[in-house]
Amino acid sequence: MRLTTPRLLERCPMFAKLASDDHQRIADVSEVRVFKRNEVIFQEGDPARSFYIVLDGDVKVFKSSQQGKEQTLHRMTPFNTFAEAAVFLQGGYPASAIALHETRLLEIPRDKFLDLIRSDPEMSLRVLASMSVWLHRMVNLVEDLSFSEVPVRIARHLIRLAADGNVEMEDGVTVTLPTTKTEFAKLVGTAQETLSRALSKIGDEGVISIKGRNITIKNAALLKEMAGK
Amino acid sequence: MRLTTPRLLERCPMFAKLASDDHQRIADVSEVRVFKRNEVIFQEGDPARSFYIVLDGDVKVFKSSQQGKEQTLHRMTPFNTFAEAAVFLQGGYPASAIALHETRLLEIPRDKFLDLIRSDPEMSLRVLASMSVWLHRMVNLVEDLSFSEVPVRIARHLIRLAADGNVEMEDGVTVTLPTTKTEFAKLVGTAQETLSRALSKIGDEGVISIKGRNITIKNAALLKEMAGK
DNA sequence: CGGCTACTTGACTGTGGTCAATTGGTGTGG
DNA sequence: CCACACCAATTGACCACAGTCAAGTAGCCG
Numbered sequence: 334m335r336l337t338t339p340r341l342l343e344r345c346p347m348f349a350k351l352a353s354d355d356h357q358r359i360a361d362v363s364e365v366r367v368f369k370r371n372e373v374i375f376q377e378g379d380p381a382r383s384f385y386i387v388l389d390g391d392v393k394v395f396k397s398s399q400q401g402k403e404q405t406l407h408r409m410t411p412f413n414t415f416a417e418a419a420v421f422l423q424g425g426y427p428a429s430a431i432a433l434h435e436t437r438l439l440e441i442p443r444d445k446f447l448d449l450i451r452s453d454p455e456m457s458l459r460v461l462a463s464m465s466v467w468l469h470r471m472v473n474l475v476e477d478l479s480f481s482e483v484p485v486r487i488a489r490h491l492i493r494l495a496a497d498g499n500v501e502m503e504d505g506v507t508v509t510l511p512t513t514k515t516e517f518a519k520l521v522g523t524a525q526e527t528l529s530r531a532l533s534k535i536g537d538e539g540v541i542s543i544k545g546r547n548i549t550i551k552n553a554a555l556l557k558e559m560a561g562k
Numbered sequence: 563m564r565l566t567t568p569r570l571l572e573r574c575p576m577f578a579k580l581a582s583d584d585h586q587r588i589a590d591v592s593e594v595r596v597f598k599r600n601e602v603i604f605q606e607g608d609p610a611r612s613f614y615i616v617l618d619g620d621v622k623v624f625k626s627s628q629q630g631k632e633q634t635l636h637r638m639t640p641f642n643t644f645a646e647a648a649v650f651l652q653g654g655y656p657a658s659a660i661a662l663h664e665t666r667l668l669e670i671p672r673d674k675f676l677d678l679i680r681s682d683p684e685m686s687l688r689v690l691a692s693m694s695v696w697l698h699r700m701v702n703l704v705e706d707l708s709f710s711e712v713p714v715r716i717a718r719h720l721i722r723l724a725a726d727g728n729v730e731m732e733d734g735v736t737v738t739l740p741t742t743k744t745e746f747a748k749l750v751g752t753a754q755e756t757l758s759r760a761l762s763k764i765g766d767e768g769v770i771s772i773k774g775r776n777i778t779i780k781n782a783a784l785l786k787e788m789a790g791k
Numbered sequence: 792c793g794g795c796t797a798c799t800t801g802a803c804t805g806t807g808g809t810c811a812a813t814t815g816g817t818g819t820g821g
Numbered sequence: 822c823c824a825c826a827c828c829a830a831t832t833g834a835c836c837a838c839a840g841t842c843a844a845g846t847a848g849c850c851g
Contacts, residue, residue, distance in 0.1 A: 362594050396705045399791060404708040406701065421687075421694035427701050450687065457686035458650075458679065465650035471700035472625065472635065472656050478707045479751055482626040482806070513829065522708055527807055529831055545816090545830095562628060711838070740796065756798055757840055775847090792850105799846070806839095814831070821824085 341439075347459045355453075362445040368432035375431045381419035381442045387411050387492065390436025391511060396428050405520040407470055408433065410497070412464050420446055420507065434514050446543050462501040472521075481561070483523045484531050488560035490521055491541070491548060503553050510546040535559070565593060566689065570617050574641040574686045588782055591674040597661035604659045610648035610670045616640050619709045620663025620740060624748065626659050634749040636699055637662065637728070637740065643692050649675055662741050710790070713760050717789035720777060722769070732782050739775040764788070 339356035342348040348359065365388065368374060374385070381496065385392075392409040406428055410413050419426045420443050440451075450457045475488050494510070495502040510517050518528040532548075535541055540556050542549045550556055565745065568585035571577040577588065597603060603614070610773075621638040637659055638644050648655045649672050670678075679686045694755065706715050723739070724731040739746050747757040761777075764770055769785050771778045779785055 344686075370578045375835085396701065396708070398705075398709040400709075402705060402709055406704065418694040418697045421691045422698055426802090427698050445689070446785045450690070453705050454680045454683060454686065457690070458676070461647075461693065462687065463680070464690065464697065465647040467692060468647045468700060469656050470652055471704060472695060474704050475626045475633060475635065475700060475707065478704065479625065479629055479633040480629075501589065512662060515829065524808055525830075526809080526832085553668075743798065753800075753840055755800085756840080759839090762799085795851090797846100797848075799844105801844085802842090804839105804841080807836105808838095809836085810834090812831105812833085814829100816826085816828085816829075819826085821822105821826100 341388075341412075344384055345414070346415055347456075347463050348385075350455070350459075352454075359441070359449065362440040362449075363439050364543070366435045366438050366440050368438065369430060370434050372431040373436070374432060375426050377427060378425045380425050381416065381443060383442050384414065384416045384420050384446050385430075385441070386404070386439040388415050388437040388439055391433045392430055392436060392438070393433050393516070393519075394428050394430045403519045404522055405516070406474065407467075408520065415467075417446075417460055418464055418467060425546050433516070478522055483521065483527055484535065485559060485561055486521045486534065487524070487528070487531055488556050489537065490517070491556060492560055495550065502550065502556075504551060505545050505549065506553070507549045510548070514546070563589070567592070567617075570641075570668075571615075573772065574615055574643070575744050576615075576643055576685075576692055579684070579688075588678070592670040594595075595667050595669050596676050597665045597667065599661060599663050601661050603659040603661060603667070604645070604655050606656060607654045610645065610651065610672060611651050611652050612671050613643065613645045613675050614659075614670070615643050615668040617666040617668055620662045621659055621665060621667070622662050622704065622745070623657050623659045632748045633751055634745070635703065636696075638750065642729065644696075645663065646675075646689055647693055662745070676747045683780070703751075712752045713758055713764065714776075714788060714790055715752070716757070716760055717785050719746070719750055720779070720785060721789055724779065733780060734778065738776070741775075743775070 339353060339360050340560065342351070342359060348356065351359075368390070371513045377396070387409045389411055392415065393405055394407050394409065394415055395403050395405045397403045407415075415430065416426060434439075450460055477489070480488075491508060492502060494508045495506060498508060502507050509532070514528060514532075515525045518525040521528060523531075532543055536543050538555075540552045542551055567589040568582060571580070571585045571588060577585065596736055597619070603693060606625070616638045618640055621644065622634055623636050623638065624632050624634045626632045636644075640746075644659065645655060673735075679689055680737070685745055711719075720737060721731060723737045727737060729735050743757060744754045747754040750757060752760075761770075765772050767784075768779045769788065771780055
């Protein structure tokens with residue numbers, strides 16, 4: 334681990350531009366941790382001791398309600414960072430995080446992370462940049478929840494998934510849901526039943542075809558149309 | 563203006579701990595701007611040239627939809643900062659801002675702001691802190707929109723308003739809506755008609771009494787109860 | 792007083808959430 | 822290898838919250 338971590342850091346935007354001995358320095362103060370599928374990384378309210386970088390696998394950051402409902406805030410993939418903001422808030426993590434698959438994370442303790450920022454003004458700018466991205470994501474989520482109905486939100490997420498697979502989105506492209514449709518529903522912010530119905534409907538209209546977790550886009554133009562501006 | 567600005571900066575968390583000549587330095591690179599009620603400060607998509615500190619008055623930061631609906635993201639009061647994140651994002655401001663009343667803002671140009679951060683590691687930590695607060699607000703908003711129905715959201719906003727007036731919330735306390743009920747509806751994230759009905763209902767239940775923009779809390783315990791955990 | 796905006800109230804509709812039953816798929820253990 | 826169990830997904834029936842449209846009232850300012 335110690336040997337490979339610096340390499341991986343080069344691919345993470347927040348650390349990409351550092352000298353390689355800086356990478357070693359970060360690797361020295363951090364720890365690689367492995368989480369099994371569905372293993373809890375932290376829960377809302379836990380004291381925010383660390384911030385994280387996804388090295389491998391994927392992580393769901395989410396809010397859950399008293400009644401057991403869930404809203405996914407974001408699904409993190411390799412070289413994304415999360416919980417950087419929690420480090421600056423008292424009151425612990427404002428959301429929970431679990432591994433969606435077997436996942437390797439780089440865990441940087443709170444105070445080491447703060448040292449890092451203090452020691453390097455350029456680093457602090459990159460942390461600010463990554464937090465801005467988070468903020469932007471959350472504002473977009475608010476927008477989606479406030480203004481868009483379920484089918485529109487679904488269309489947008491399908492488009493995003495296609496983009497994540499960095500395939501040009503065109504007729505015939507197949508996107509694969511990262512996990513279950515139940516998870517996808519939590520991402521979209523709806524009930525699984527509603528998702529199921531909405532997907533079939535979109536299928537009936539000839540926009541997509543659904544085979545398990547594989548969704549083939551049959552009419553990309555119409556899908557974009559559905560997703561609105 | 564030039565004379566009073568440094569004084570005001572002492573009361574802003576982001577700048578409070580600076581030496582007073584730093585305050586003067588900030589005042590020198592920034593500009594005090596006055597906005598009339600309902601005057602637009604910036605619109606979603608505008609290039610993010612500056613970030614702002616509310617000196618006086620109040621500002622609404624909001625998203626609006628194609629169909630003319632609005633969702634208020636936050637109402638800023640004196641010594642709050644906004645648009646700090648936009649400075650780090652390409653694509654311009656992700657939301658719009660207007661003055662709710664006659665308002666004085668300190669406007670700090672993007673590059674001066676970046677200089678400020680680069681020049682002082684402690685400053686960057688404070689900017690990070692203020693962005694964390696924004697992020698936390700947005701996560702809470704997502705939570706509210708996803709999990710809570712309108713009456714609960716209303717109760718929470720009433721409690722927050724009471725807290726803003728830093729009065730201990732107890733029976734008999736009166737909170738005054740900062741502007742119109744229509745605005746309040748946009749803050750809560752609902753239609754004015756729905757707000758109107760919901761408020762009357764809460765009134766009928768004896769929890770509050772409503773006289774125009776003044777809402778008297780008649781049963782604080784019940785109101786907290788309504789707001790949930 | 793007129794005119795504008797804010798607000799209220801009524802009637803209706805639709806989206807989507809919940810409960811419940813069924814089917815389908817997958818992995819484990821006998 | 823099959824049977825069972827478990828979880829994911831689908832489908833049906835129902836309902837309620839809240840949004841929309843419309844009309845009317847109240848309040849405010851010039």
